[in-house]
Amino acid sequence: MTAVLFEQVGxxxxxxxxxxxxxxxxxxxxxxxxxxxxxxGKTTTLxxxxxxxxxxxxxxxxxxxxxxxxxxxQRGVSMVFQNYALFPHLSVAxxxxxxxxxxxxxSQDIAARLARTxxxxxLSHLQSRKPGELSGGQQQRVALARAxxxxxxxxxxxxxxxxxxxxxxxxxxxxxxxLQQKLGLSVVYVTHDQTEAMxxxxxxxxLRDGRIEQVATPTQIYQQPATRFAAQFIGSAxxxxxxxxxxKIAGTDIALQAPAAATHVGVRPEDVRLGGAHRLSxxxxxxxxxxxxxxxxxxxxxIVLRAEGKHAQQLQQEIQLGWDVSSLHxxxxxxxxxxx
Ligand SMILES: Nc1ncnc2c1ncn2[C@@H]1O[C@H](COP(=O)(O)OP(=O)(O)OP(=O)(O)O)[C@@H](O)[C@H]1O
Numbered sequence: 001m002t003a004v005l006f007e008q009v010g011x012x013x014x015x016x017x018x019x020x021x022x023x024x025x026x027x028x029x030x031x032x033x034x035x036x037x038x039x040x041g042k043t044t045t046l047x048x049x050x051x052x053x054x055x056x057x058x059x060x061x062x063x064x065x066x067x068x069x070x071x072x073x074q075r076g077v078s079m080v081f082q083n084y085a086l087f088p089h090l091s092v093a094x095x096x097x098x099x100x101x102x103x104x105x106x107s108q109d110i111a112a113r114l115a116r117t118x119x120x121x122x123l124s125h126l127q128s129r130k131p132g133e134l135s136g137g138q139q140q141r142v143a144l145a146r147a148x149x150x151x152x153x154x155x156x157x158x159x160x161x162x163x164x165x166x167x168x169x170x171x172x173x174x175x176x177x178x179l180q181q182k183l184g185l186s187v188v189y190v191t192h193d194q195t196e197a198m199x200x201x202x203x204x205x206x207l208r209d210g211r212i213e214q215v216a217t218p219t220q221i222y223q224q225p226a227t228r229f230a231a232q233f234i235g236s237a238x239x240x241x242x243x244x245x246x247x248k249i250a251g252t253d254i255a256l257q258a259p260a261a262a263t264h265v266g267v268r269p270e271d272v273r274l275g276g277a278h279r280l281s282x283x284x285x286x287x288x289x290x291x292x293x294x295x296x297x298x299x300x301x302x303i304v305l306r307a308e309g310k311h312a313q314q315l316q317q318e319i320q321l322g323w324d325v326s327s328l329h330x331x332x333x334x335x336x337x338x339x340x
Contacts, residue, residue, distance in 0.1 A: 001028045001063060003154055003186035004049055009058030011044050017210045018044040021057055024205065024212060026188060028063070028153075031180050034190045035197040036207035037233070042190040045207070046156050049188060051075050062154060078147035082159040084139050086131040086146075093118070093127040096145045117149040120179070137168045144176070148183070155180075157189045161196070173200055194234050198222070206230055228264060228335040237269040237293065239329070240303050251299020254278050259330050259338045266329035269293065269306040276322015296321060 003026050010021035019041045026032040034042040047053040048060060051072035059068045067075045086095050093114055100110050118124040121141045131139055140160060147155050160176075161169045177200050180187050191197055197204050198218045206213040206221065206229075214226040225231035231239045242265050243250040244258055249265070256265060280296040280303065287293075287309060294305040296319060305321055330338040 002026065002061070003028045003030070003063060004032075004188060005061040005064075006048075007059045007061070009048060009055045009060055011041075011048060011053060012056045019048070020210050022212050024215070026186070026203065026205075028186050029184050030202040031177065031187045031189065031200055032203045032205060033197040033201035034188065034205050034207060035194060035201075035233075036192065036213075038192060040207040041210040042192070042207055043158055044210075045205075046158055046188060046190050049154075050077055050079055050156050076152050077154040077156055078150045078152040080143050080147045080155065080157040080160045082162055084131070084143040084163075086139060086142055088131050091128050091130060092123060092134070092142050092145075095131065095142055096123075096127075096149050099146065099150055113149050113151070117145045120148065121145045136164050137172065140164060140172060144179075148179075154186045154188070157187060159190055159192070162191075162193075169196075176200070195236060198234065204234075206233065208233075224337065225266075225329065226337050228266070228331045231266045231329055231331070231337075235268060237304060237306055239266045239268050240272070241266050241331075242298065242301050242303065249298050249301065251301060252278075254298065256328070257325065261332045262330040262338055263333045264331040264335075266331065267303075267323050267327060269304045271327035272303060272305040272321055272323050274305065274307055274311070275320055277320065278322060279318055279320050281318050282316070294319065 006022055006024035008021040008023060009019065010017065011019040034045055036042055044053060048055055051067065051070060059066055061067065062075055062077065090098065096117060097110050097114050100113065118127055121144060123141055123145055126134065126138060131142065161172050164172060173196060189200065201218055203215060204218055204221050205215050208229050214221055214230045221230060221234050225234060228241060232241055244262055244265055247258055248255050258265060280298055283295045283297050283302060285292060285294050290309050292307045292309050292311050294307055296303045296305060332338055
């Protein structure tokens with residue numbers, strides 16, 4: 001079953017299209033991540049699902065039910081925000097059950113759900129504390145508990161880990177993912193951090209300027225990026241994107257068997273190897289311990305190569321480099337991938 005279905009859903013703010021009319025289908029039980037740079041429309045898309053924004057056009061379905069006209073409370077979704085949105089004067093337990101009380105759930109049911117959820121998130125011992133007496137990570141857990149206690153099948157999360165330090169964020173990523181799998185939850189998660197998206201997602205929805213650029217698994221989007229933008233947005237060291245001219249890398253003698261329509265060739269730094277056929281001068285290097293990033297000059301362009309850090313001592317001014325043809329990605333003048 002589809003957890004979320006967009007049929008030509010769009011959202012305009014005056015003349016600005018935060019989301020151009022788009023189709024989107026997110027599967028039940030999957031961890032779907034909305035990814036893209038600032039202002040690309042991630043939060044708008046999430047708020048459209050939640051019912052916090054009204055679409056300018058199109059229909060929205062949640063678990064096959066048309067919810068386009070429904071208010072947020074009717075949609076049966078829960079939400080976790082970046083700033084946690086906890087009530088400072090209420091205890092952890094009161095924060096967690098606040099929504100249930102409003103919905104007039106019986107006190108017996110509330111007590112049972114509270115105990116189960118606090119236990120699930122290891123918060124039982126903190127239930128009498130106020131949010132101000134908790135660490136950032138604990139506050140995040142309370143926000144999560146509040147979303148999970150509702151037992152909704154679809155949970156929406158807007159950059160929920162961005163206020164945590166790097167170490168805690170990594171731990172929480174793992175914890176969140178494990179929890180989602182354990183509960184079989186459908187999650188739609190917003191982030192601008194591609195590492196976070198790649199490490200957590202079953203499916204990545206990459207957005208750019210209010211358009212859906214690609215919907216794919218992390219492996220697919222990494223190995224077969226649909227566009228130049230996707231190719232360069234995904235990957236912790238950016239893919240080299242080199243302009244072609246007359247079948248060669250522009251400004252060099254490096255000839256490639258490029259498809260006729262190709263204007264650019266992409267190659268990931270980890271797919272460039274030392275000891276190939278092409279001799280280039282090294283512009284500069286970055287030593288990060290495990291890795292040595294070599295920036296080699298190719299005419300006016302630069303090819304970055306990821307080598308092992310241990311090569312740092314033997315570095316020459318000039319290097320030979322190469323690649324397997326199978327690791328090259330071809331793109332046309334519109335930035336679309338050419339399947340060769
Ligand atoms: N209430 C609003 N009024 C007018 N324009 C808005 C409003 N909310 C969002 N926008 C515009 O819509 C576009 C998409 O915004 P949105 O918040 O969805 O992006 P985002 O990808 O979530 O960005 P970020 O990562 O910075 O949160 C932006 O150009 C933004 O300025």
